[in-house]
Amino acid sequence: MQKRACAFAILAAGFTASPASAYTAYVSNEKDNTMTVVDTATMQVVKTVEVGQRPRGITISHDGKFVYLCASDDDTIQIIDTATLEIVGTLPSGPDPELFVLSPDGKTLYVANEDDNLVTAIDVESKQVLAEIPVGVEPEGMGVSPDGKTMVNTSETTSMAHFIDTGTHEVTDNVLVDTRPRFAEFKPDGSQVWVSAEVGGTVSVIDNAKREVVKKIQFAIQGLRAETIQPVGIAISADGKKAYVALGPANHVAVINTDTYEVEKYILVGQRVWHLAFTPDQKTLITTNGNSNDITFIDTATDEPVQSLTVGQQPWGVVISPK
Amino acid sequence: MTSAVPGTLAAFLCFFSLTVNVSDATGQETVAKPEKKIIEIKIGYLRAYAPQLTLSMLDLPPRDEGVAGAEVAIGDNNTTGKFTNQKFSLDVTEVKPDGDAVQAFEGMIAKGDRYVVADLSAKQLLSIADIARDKGVLIFNVGATDDSLREEDCRINVFHIAPTRSMLADALAQYLMVKKWPNWVLLYGSHEQDHLYADALRRAATRFGGQIVAEKEFKDTGTARRTDTGATQIQQQISVFTQDLPEHDVVLVADESEVFGTYVPYRTWTPRLVAGTAGLVASSWHPASEQWGGIQMQSRFLKTTSRRMLSKDMSAWTAVRAVGEATTRTKGDDAKKISDYIRSDDFSVAAFKGQKLTFRKWNLQLRQPILLGDTKSVVSTSPQEGYLHQVSELDTLGVDQPETKCALK
Numbered sequence: 113m114q115k116r117a118c119a120f121a122i123l124a125a126g127f128t129a130s131p132a133s134a135y136t137a138y139v140s141n142e143k144d145n146t147m148t149v150v151d152t153a154t155m156q157v158v159k160t161v162e163v164g165q166r167p168r169g170i171t172i173s174h175d176g177k178f179v180y181l182c183a184s185d186d187d188t189i190q191i192i193d194t195a196t197l198e199i200v201g202t203l204p205s206g207p208d209p210e211l212f213v214l215s216p217d218g219k220t221l222y223v224a225n226e227d228d229n230l231v232t233a234i235d236v237e238s239k240q241v242l243a244e245i246p247v248g249v250e251p252e253g254m255g256v257s258p259d260g261k262t263m264v265n266t267s268e269t270t271s272m273a274h275f276i277d278t279g280t281h282e283v284t285d286n287v288l289v290d291t292r293p294r295f296a297e298f299k300p301d302g303s304q305v306w307v308s309a310e311v312g313g314t315v316s317v318i319d320n321a322k323r324e325v326v327k328k329i330q331f332a333i334q335g336l337r338a339e340t341i342q343p344v345g346i347a348i349s350a351d352g353k354k355a356y357v358a359l360g361p362a363n364h365v366a367v368i369n370t371d372t373y374e375v376e377k378y379i380l381v382g383q384r385v386w387h388l389a390f391t392p393d394q395k396t397l398i399t400t401n402g403n404s405n406d407i408t409f410i411d412t413a414t415d416e417p418v419q420s421l422t423v424g425q426q427p428w429g430v431v432i433s434p435k
Numbered sequence: 436m437t438s439a440v441p442g443t444l445a446a447f448l449c450f451f452s453l454t455v456n457v458s459d460a461t462g463q464e465t466v467a468k469p470e471k472k473i474i475e476i477k478i479g480y481l482r483a484y485a486p487q488l489t490l491s492m493l494d495l496p497p498r499d500e501g502v503a504g505a506e507v508a509i510g511d512n513n514t515t516g517k518f519t520n521q522k523f524s525l526d527v528t529e530v531k532p533d534g535d536a537v538q539a540f541e542g543m544i545a546k547g548d549r550y551v552v553a554d555l556s557a558k559q560l561l562s563i564a565d566i567a568r569d570k571g572v573l574i575f576n577v578g579a580t581d582d583s584l585r586e587e588d589c590r591i592n593v594f595h596i597a598p599t600r601s602m603l604a605d606a607l608a609q610y611l612m613v614k615k616w617p618n619w620v621l622l623y624g625s626h627e628q629d630h631l632y633a634d635a636l637r638r639a640a641t642r643f644g645g646q647i648v649a650e651k652e653f654k655d656t657g658t659a660r661r662t663d664t665g666a667t668q669i670q671q672q673i674s675v676f677t678q679d680l681p682e683h684d685v686v687l688v689a690d691e692s693e694v695f696g697t698y699v700p701y702r703t704w705t706p707r708l709v710a711g712t713a714g715l716v717a718s719s720w721h722p723a724s725e726q727w728g729g730i731q732m733q734s735r736f737l738k739t740t741s742r743r744m745l746s747k748d749m750s751a752w753t754a755v756r757a758v759g760e761a762t763t764r765t766k767g768d769d770a771k772k773i774s775d776y777i778r779s780d781d782f783s784v785a786a787f788k789g790q791k792l793t794f795r796k797w798n799l800q801l802r803q804p805i806l807l808g809d810t811k812s813v814v815s816t817s818p819q820e821g822y823l824h825q826v827s828e829l830d831t832l833g834v835d836q837p838e839t840k841c842a843l844k
Contacts, residue, residue, distance in 0.1 A: 226731055227738070229514050248518065249511045250731055268728065269756075269785070270515040271763075286518040288763065291785045292728070311785040337828065339790035 135391050136194070136433040137398055138179050139407055140167040141424025147181060148423035149197060152391055152398070152432065155409055155419050161197050164190050169211040170429040173236075174218040179431065182209040182223070189223065189234075194433065203239055206232040211295075211429075213254040213263070215278065222263050222278075224251040231265050231274075233281060243281035247274045255296030255305055257320065264305050266293035273307050273316075275323060285323040289316040295387075297346040297355075299370070306355060308343035315343055315357055317373065327373050329357075336362055345387035349412070350394050356410075358385040358399060365399055367415050377415050381408040389430045400427035471520040474768045476512075478525050478755055479548030480505055481540060481563075482578070483532040483555050490697035493810070496745075501554050501577060502527055503740045504748030508755030510739070512762075519763050525755070532556065536563050544570050549770045552754045554578035554747065557588070564590040571770050573777075575754035577747060581631065582834060585798040589841035594757070594777065595800045596750045600635035602833035603717040606805030606817035607687075607710055608639035609831070613819045616684035616708070621650045622677070622699065623689035632689035632712065648681045655694045673702035680704070688713045714809065717817070720749035721808040726816075729787040753786045753801070760784050789816075795830070798841040802829035 134153040140163075141148060147167060149159040164183025171180050172194070179192040182205065189203040189212070205212075205223050209232075212223040220242065223232045229249055233242040248270025255264040256278070263276040266289070273296060275285040290312025297306045298320070305318045317327040331341045342360035348370065349355075355368040361384050367377040382401025390397050390412070397410040405425055409418045480502060489495050497503070505525055512523040526548055530539045536559040543551060544566075550573050553560055557579045567574050574593045576584065582599045611617070619640065623633035633650075640647050653676065673695070677686070686703055688711035690696030696713035708714060722743035725733060732752075736744040744752075761773040761782065776782055778799075783791035788804045795802060807815045818824075822831040830836070 227734060246514075246517070249514045250728070267515075268731075269511055270518070271760075271785075272515070272518060274518070283518070291783055291791055311791045312783070313791075339828070 135393075135435070137389070137391075137407070138170055138172065138192075138194075138431050138433075139400060139423045139427045140170040140181055140429045141426060142166055142168055142402070142428040143425035146424040147179070147192070148427070150398075150407070150421065150423070152396060152409070155421055157421065157423065159197060160424060161192065163192070163199065164188060168428045169209065169223075170431045171212060171214050171221075172431045172433060173214070174434060176433045176435055180212070180214070180221060182212060184208050184210055184226075189221070201239070203234050203236070204232075204241055205234070206230060206241070206244065211252055211254050213256045215256055216258060216260040220278070222254055222256065222265075222276075224254050224265060226250050226252060229267070231263070231276065233278075245276055245281050245283065247276075247283065248272050248286075253294050253296040253307065255298050257298050258300060258302045262320065264296040264298070264307075266296050266307055268292045268294065268310075271309070271312075273305065273318060287316075287318050287323055287325060289318075289325065290314045290328070294344045295346050297348055299348055300350055300352045306346050306348065308346055308357060310342045310344055310360065313338065313341050313343065315346065315355075315368075329368060329373055329375070331357075331359060331362075331366055331375060331378075333359075333362055333364055333378050345385075345399075347388045347390055347397060349390065354412075356388055356397055358388050360384055360386065361403075363401075365397075365410065379410055379415055379417055381410070381417055382406045382420055386427070387429045389432050391432050392434055398430050398432065400430050402426045402428065474521045474762075476521060476523045476550070476758070476762055476768050477546070477548050478505070478509070478523060478758055479543040479546075479551040480525055480527040480751070481536065481543060481551055481553050481555060482527070482529055483534065483536070483559060484529045485532050487693075489693045490695075494693070494697070496747075497742055499740070500745055501552075501747040501751040503742075504736070504744065504751035505552055505755045507736055507739050507748075508752040508759065511752075512755060512759035515759060515763055519766065521762055521768075523755075523759065530555075530559070534559075536560075537566065540566065544572060549573065549768075550575070550758045550773075552577055552751055554751070557581040557584050560584060560593070561588055564593050568592040573758075573770060573774055575757065577750035577754050582635070585800045586834060586840040589798045589843055591799075591843040592774070593799060594754075594794060595798075596754045596757070597747075598719050598803060598805060599800065599833050600632050601638060602800075602803075602805060604632070604635035604639035605642065605832045606717045607715065607807060608636070608643040608645050609817045609819040609822055610715075610807055610815050611685055611710065612643045612645060613821070617644060618646050618648050618682065618684045619687045620677075620680045620683045620685075621647050621687045621689065622695075623650070623652055624692050624694050624696070625652055625654045626692040626694070628691040629689050629694075632691055636687050636689060636711065647687075648683050651676070651680070653690070653695045655692065669698045670702050673698050674704050678704040683707060685710055686714075687711045715807055715814060716809070717805050717807050718746040719803060719805065720744065720746040721806045721813045723808065723812050724787070724806055726813070727787050727789040732787045749786065753784060753792070756786070757782075757784045790829075793827075795836070797836050797839050798834075798843070800833065802827060804829065805832060 137150040139148040147161045165185035169182035189205040191201040206225040208227040221234045231245040248267025250268035253266035273287045290309030292311035315329040341362040345358035357366045364378040383403035388399045540563040688696045700709040818828045
């Protein structure tokens with residue numbers, strides 16, 4: 113795998129016009145129980161891997177060696193070796209894992225157990241459950257602060273962002289946001305957490321020191337009914353300047369200036385855009401479009417969609433290799 | 436008759452002792468963060484109940500229809516309540532369908548219920564509405580679909596979670612028009628509620644351009660609904676009953692009383708689709724709805740109740756969640772504040788229907804998408820694409836503000 117990645121890097125260096133660099137993207141396909149492996153330079157499917165039932169949340173170890181995948185209907189997290197693309201193990205996730213986040217030191221995985229109103233902390237090395245933390249109804253969004261000290265979980269029916277101290281595994285603060293919060297993303301400097309509310313149709317910006325909402329961002333797209341604008345996935349650029357929000361059935365990604373909180377652009381992508389991820393060089397953003405069964409590559413320099421690529425059925429999440 | 440809710444007390448005691456332990460163990464932190472008082476919120480549930488006959492065994496209502504939805508919502512509210520120091524409980528009281536609701540209701544008020552979920556007839560609901568208003572009690576109607584309760588008989592303290600007959604009929608009519616099946620015959624039962632549903636279907640036809648080319652009333656002659664030898668007779672009876680109808684696309688059935696409707700599909704003289712209270716049915720929920728996170732609601736309900744979630748369960752769940760949402764957002768248990776909040780622009784409740792649900796301010800009816808389903812699956816959801824409205828597309832279903840006869844008082 114390392115060799116292959118290396119070869120891609122050389123190849124990509126020769127084509128500077130290409131918006132995408134040579135990374136590997138892994139896409140979970142909720143409806144056909146597969147994971148699509150995509151070369152971000154050629155924007156082509158490399159392989160489709162059979163995985164567990166209803167794959168949704170997906171992340172990768174910091175060294176890029178293992179992909180972790182929530183197989184929700186199998187009540188487990190599968191570990192996939194990125195070199196062989198084979199399932200090499202599982203983690204005890206608790207029932208119905210949907211989304212998770214890996215701690216910055218790569219040692220702990222925090223998992224939202226949607227059916228049990230719990231967040232489970234798992235030690236990746238020993239595969240042991242470290243803690244089960246009771247949260248609100250239908251926990252989903254998971255974010256971790258860059259210093260690893262704070263974890264934020266959002267619960268959909270409770271409509272709260274729960275701040276959890278990763279040292280004590282205790283909930284320390286609960287911040288009410290709009291209806292059906294789906295995703296939590298820290299700014300790279302750790303100063304704020306951005307939380308999307310799918311049914312509320314807003315993104316709440318929470319000050320991490322004060323633990324209160326300091327700004328609520330609204331969306332409006334000409335010609336679209338307000339009800340179709342349902343914010344889900346959020347990605348904030350490494351320099352902290354731009355935030356991208358997937359707007360679900362509105363089929364657009366909003367680009368937000370994080371200084372002014374103004375939406376500067378709406379990018380048309382595929383149908384029911386759900387989650388998104390940057391390539392490590394920040395030049396490309398990839399979105400999963402659940403209803404059109406494809407992913408869209410966005411050039412972050414121009415914020416224009418570059419290409420769409422058909423993957424499996426109902427693509428849900430995407431993660432990109434660190435190198 | 437009053438039935439206690441088993442488990443509630445035990446859960447409360449357990450919760451309380453837990454709180455005490457925690458504050459003991461973290462005595463130091465209690466100084467920094469003063470111990471908050473737990474606010475108790477009692478929600479009453481007043482229902483008219485008697486075992487009911489249905490044409491199909493599959494349609495026999497479960498003993499806890501509706502109540503089970505409220506119980507699941509109480510659990511959900513309490514999960515949230517852990518973080519807001521609120522503790523919800525449910526107090527269920529039953530009366531007979533033709534019984535006196537006033538005495539039972541007064542008993543509930545005496546026990547301290549300030550929010551009452553009502554699964555009653557329109558007549559029973561009206562009998563308690565003004566008493567409730569004078570005592571500052573909010574009622575959430577989950578049972579009566581009568582338009583009159585939202586129109587000439589509307590009340591300032593009665594919120595309607597159940598959709599109206601006109602909302603259901605409009606949802607169906609929009610779909611039939613989108614499918615380009617505009618010619619209908621209407622078969623309706625002989626009881627009052629059947630006539631009301633037939634009225635709603637006639638209104639929907641006028642509103643959306645459907646043609647009711649013929650109508651027939653099916654008289655309830657009091658014959659047995661289910662008999663061992665009935666099938667052959669029924670097959671013939673329905674066939675003959677529909678023999679003289681003019682050319683049509685769809686047979687509309689209005690039989691809330693369960694006298695003949697279930698027997699119409701597959702037994703008509705000409706091979707036609709059936710919709711209304713049989714065939715394709717409009718309702719606020721469907722036991723197979725899994726869109727918009729519905730799968731989570733369904734599995735949570737199944738796990739707690741060991742049966743599928745029905746429309747009344749969903750209405751009761753939504754009612755109790757609306758109170759929960761309002762108490763969370765207003766951070767208290769002040770019925771006036773909660774009432775104001777539910778009426779405000781800030782209020783919305785999510786009920787797995789793909790968009791937020793709000794109340795129509797002019798008559799306190801919950802706006803909601805209506806599901807159209809057969810026995811196995813959700814066929815479509817109304818409002819249909821293309822039916823536009825200046826305020827909310829959801830207001831294309833049912834009586835709209837310009838036509839309302841409601842003056843809230």
